[in-house]
Amino acid sequence: MDVSDLQQNRVLFHYARTGSTIWLAHLDMVRLFSRAMNRAAWPLYWSEGAYNPRPDIVFGLPAGCGIELERDPVEVGLATSPDEGSFDLEEAVLRLNAALPESVQVTEANYTESGGKSLMARVCAARYRIEAPGVSSAYRKTFTGAPVTVEHVRKKRTTSVELMSKIMDADVVYDDVLRITCGAGSVNHLRINLLLKALIRDGGLSPEVAAGARLIREAVFMGTV
Amino acid sequence: MISWNSLPEAKQRAILRQVEKPARYTGGEWQACDKREVFFRLPEKDRIRFAFCFPDLYEIGMSNLALQILYAALNKDEHTWCERFFEPASDMREQLTRENIALSSIESGTPLNAFDIVGMSISYELAYTTVLDMLHLGKIPLRSVDRGEQDPLVVAGGPVACNLEPMAPFFDLIMIGDGEELLSSVTALYRAKKQNHWTKRDFLLTACQLEGIYVPAFYDVTYHPDGTIDTIEPNVPQAPRVIQKSIINDLNRAEMPLTPIVPNLNVVHDRMVMEIFRGCARGCRFCQAGFIYRPMRERSLENLSEAARTLFQQTGCDELGLLSLSTTDYSLLSELLEKLIPCAEKYHVNLSLPSLRLDAFERDMAEQVATTRRAGLTFAPEAGTQRLRDVINKNIVEEDLLQATDVALRNGWERIKLYFMLGLPTETDDDVDGIGSMVNRLITCWRNIPDQLRTRRFFINVSTSIFIPKPFTPFQWAAQISPDVMRERQQRVAAALRPNRRVNYQWHQFESSVLEAVFSRGDRRLADVIEKAWMQGCVLDAWHEHFRWDIWEPLLSEIPGGIHFYTRERSLHEQFPWDHIQIGVHRAFLEHEWQRAMKGKTTPACFEQCSHCGARAFGGGVCFEPPRTSSQKDIWT
Known part of the structure; x- marks a missing residue:
């Protein structure tokens, strides 16, 4: 896989959360998204390592407990390139929203460039x-x-x-x-x-x-x- | 009294911002059942609102497989909506009390007293005061005699249901045995009650004729002058003299929660779970679960592999626990792992195999499991010497432990946890010292492995608990050792292990073991003590930080005979408070096993040779399978 593939491999999406899920702490939100993406069969990139491999999911800001969110950014790394044709982002977002609780929904998603500063730093x-x-x-x-x-x-x-x-x-x-x-x-x-x-x-x-x-x-x- | 769902949103927010982990109370988890849209279209007489209460915190309750099984089984019925309740943590409890808000359901915020049936799932005796606390917070009178026709029916089930006598006055009905089908029968009957306008008593008179249903109020207990039980007799003609437990012979038709609730919080066992078999064939003489769930009944390989795939897809969790009382006794475990491991790798799922037996943890299995994750390994030798292991019928030898450790260390494991029990019948100082000797031999075993093949960070966690004699076990006649001896033996183990920097020793406060022993073989007269203790502030007794021995001890001392009356050795002729319950294993068999224990004689596992315990009468499970051959037994070699 060359650099251009890697650049197309990242997705930046924004999500909203309301209702009961506003009471989740940040780490709970990370777990919630990780599981929803597994259910929605998103081909996430997993970190290497025999003991505790982790999916590549980065939140722009921690989701503070008790705060509703209207448009918070999240960036994920995929283990597949859009060129391979096996991952239709629009359809994948529909799948993800169906796999998320109703009170958490992805509102928009786009491929994004990798490299440079991390989402949190931006x-x-x-x-x-x-x-x-x-x-x-x-x-x-x-x-x-x-x-x-x-x-x-x-x-x-x-x-x-x-x-x-x-x-x-x-x-x-x-x-x-x-x-x-x-x-x-x-x-x-x-x-x-x-x-x-x-x-x-x-x-x-x-x-x-x-x-x-x-x-x-x-x-x-x-x-x- | 105010219900949670009637509070203004700002008030709800204000309360939730003042408590730790507010998500314990707000629900909204993946696959939680919210059927209010369709459910309330049914006529009221056709609807059963079932409150599933787990008398502990959310994180403990949501780790409980029974909750997931029964929640799924009940909600499958369109006429029933099962919602969850947990004991609130002390900060939330304070808020509810101060604001006069009733304990409310996770799903819809409905107060507990608005439900038709309140079901308490009780896994351990130390939850008794919490049961009362939940009823109180839910604005329900504690005692069944004080509840009217408008109050919910309060029922109980779970492992301790086989002797819930200390809690008898608080429950209208107790369910004994496998709950999946029994609970559905109860809700169906309760629907008939609503449709036909039966009184609660009419309902109970019909319900008590169902297998597995025990209505405590329909039985009178009389006592001898020395405090032991004289008679337990039904006081209505409809109540059977002996209550048979309910059982599902073919586990493949039992509910398997394939779309379980996925908690948002990090709960104690944060994983999907699959029960691979129920019951146990081993017959460890201290183990209540090993006898009350007999016979051992397996789920089929096809059933499990299909279920695992569905669970991976439906939950998205990254760990699957294969649950049973002794996982390595599943007859097709190798084949099951062969099917599960590729699928688990595809979904990035780790397999967790709790309850491993030492004598079955061998090289092939270690290699298979190691492909997914090498978390700590836990083994339970239970006793430090072979003599005592024979007394308890553990049927393992020290060589098994050394071999299992060697296999584990060579396959990348770094931490081993060992469980022992102190105070087992016939235990001597030599047996206690045997724990330290065993641990030293394990460390020698590690040292004997060549450097390049072993971990450098080897660590052993040793944990001891105090033996508690339990009903329906061969040790139901045994005494519990006195608190002084408990303290002395804990200190003896600590002294033996302290010099070793590769060993960490953990033990429990022994006072809670005394309380558990009192309740486990207790009778109805303890109900007053439990209620008084709760009124004085006891709740969540299983939590070290909440346990109040300063309240319990004086209350227990007021009982005639004191604590000793309940922890003493029982005579072979003594009638037990649970003698009117037929769990499947005969008292004569347990007595025979008790006598064999005193002689240090072991008894083979059910799948090797039938010991005629009585469970065969149920007509299923391991009792009707051919004995396993030695090649099947040594499946991993």
Whole structure:
């Protein structure tokens, strides 16, 4: 197999998730897709190795637990080339959607070039919609242009994270609906739970309302926003 | 009382964001059954809503094969919709209690008390308080006498059903034996109840005449002054004096879940499973499953190979477990693996063969299995000396273990796990010391393999559990050793193994083994203790972090005779709380085996020679197959 074959061997697709599957953690989503692709007979490329071979599936961003997704990217490597004629992408997506739970569906798929940066490294931003009573007022009170720092506890370590610099754009749709575009991926990533933490502390959003907020990741951007 | 499905979405989100692993409660798994669109078009009198309850966390319940089998069998019937319930973890339990939300089904969020039948699948005695907790969270009165016509029928099944006397007052009906067909009979009869407006008592009076159905309320138990049982008598003419277990003689016609629910979470046994046979022919004298599921009944090679292919395609899982009580005893295992391995490789599926016998793990098999994956190997010698292995009828010799280890190490395995039991009848210090000696000989076996042929990372995990005398076994008369002796023997093993850096020793807290022993041979008088313990906060007792011996011990001490009454050696003439259950193996045979054990005499496996245990009366299985020849026995050599 030469380089041109390899370049045609990768598929980039976007998927949406709603309903009960929004409560899955990222690794559960990886397993869900891996099994669905087995059921749909996608000829995935498997890593070499006798002990734990893995299918080549890369997610653009981890699918955070409790977040709906409208258009998240996933890239997979295939063990077959489209030139071989044995893999019809359009038909394969129909098969995959039939093998996925109804609450997870692939919305579009295309062949993509391989080589260069990995999908995860290409992700630079994401757009979220937050639906909760009073969320926009809380946002206006919190993010006035000055730095907003919150504490992030991870693995028993507490670090301070500045949020303002990670927000690229905010659009107040209604008082109950806020849309923000922010840094995502390996650089300048904004954790949406930290944003809610700031809205509770500085914006007067009640913790109960924040906990019940509907969080939707509308888009993930690669390269440039 | 609020049901989950009536909560506003924001409230549901707020709760789920505050608990660990919320996907335990939200369902939506591949092949989970949601038939609400068609089901509710049926007239109410034709619909049976069945709540399948597993009294443990989601990850444990979803690893249980019985759940998958019965879920598939029940949902095949258009008149029945079976939904799942699990015990919530403590964080979710707190939320439900605080918000007064009823325990609700995974599939539709319907509260437990809205179901027609609540079925508890009980695999172990330490789940008893969790059963009560689930009923309480589901807003159902705990005791059957307190439940009215509008409350669900509460039934139970599972391995412990053969002596559920400690839980008798909580269940309307107990199912004994193979559940697939029995459960369908119960739901069909319950539909007749609804159609004909029978009372619950009318239903139970009819149901108790079905094979395998035991209605505890229809039996009175009287006791001698010393606390032992005097009589167990039916108190209605319809109830049989002896309850026969239900059995499926031809396993090929039993439900095999070919479209099982595929969990989204990483559950304990995260794989597809295929039951290759039911029952066991070996007759290890401590093993309840080995006797209550007799006779051994195999699925055909064609049935299994076809099923495996379907499972690969329908689940997409990357591991298939071949389940049974002793996988290497499947008569056509070599042929089965020959069929499965190419298919497994095509689908990138690993084959997992739990329950391997030492005497059957030989070179050809190791090579076959090694083509898929070399995870750790687990063997169960059970006892450290040949004398004690003969007492328990394990029928393996140390040479088997050394040979199996040699084969495994030469075929790439690095880790071996060994299971032993402490406190077996007649056990002495020499037997306990034998565990350390055996492990040392295994390490010598590894050292004797040339460097280039052996792994450098050889490691042995030794695990001991405490022997628990179980009903319907030859050791049902045996005593359990005292807690002091348990502690002393665990420490003795630990001391013997500690110097070796290639060995890791794990043991269980012995207090939970005491509790399990009390319940396993317990009677109805324990029901009050179980209820009190639950009221004081006991739940999920099988979990180390939840087990509350500080609650259990004083409660058990209040019983006349105390803990010792239930853990003592029983007289040969003593009536057992389970004597009105006919499991298939005769009491006289078990007594004969108990006496042989005391003499250190072994008994051959059923497929070598019939020992006339009584299971032949069922009319199927290994009892009607010709004895295996030595060439069949040595199939792997």
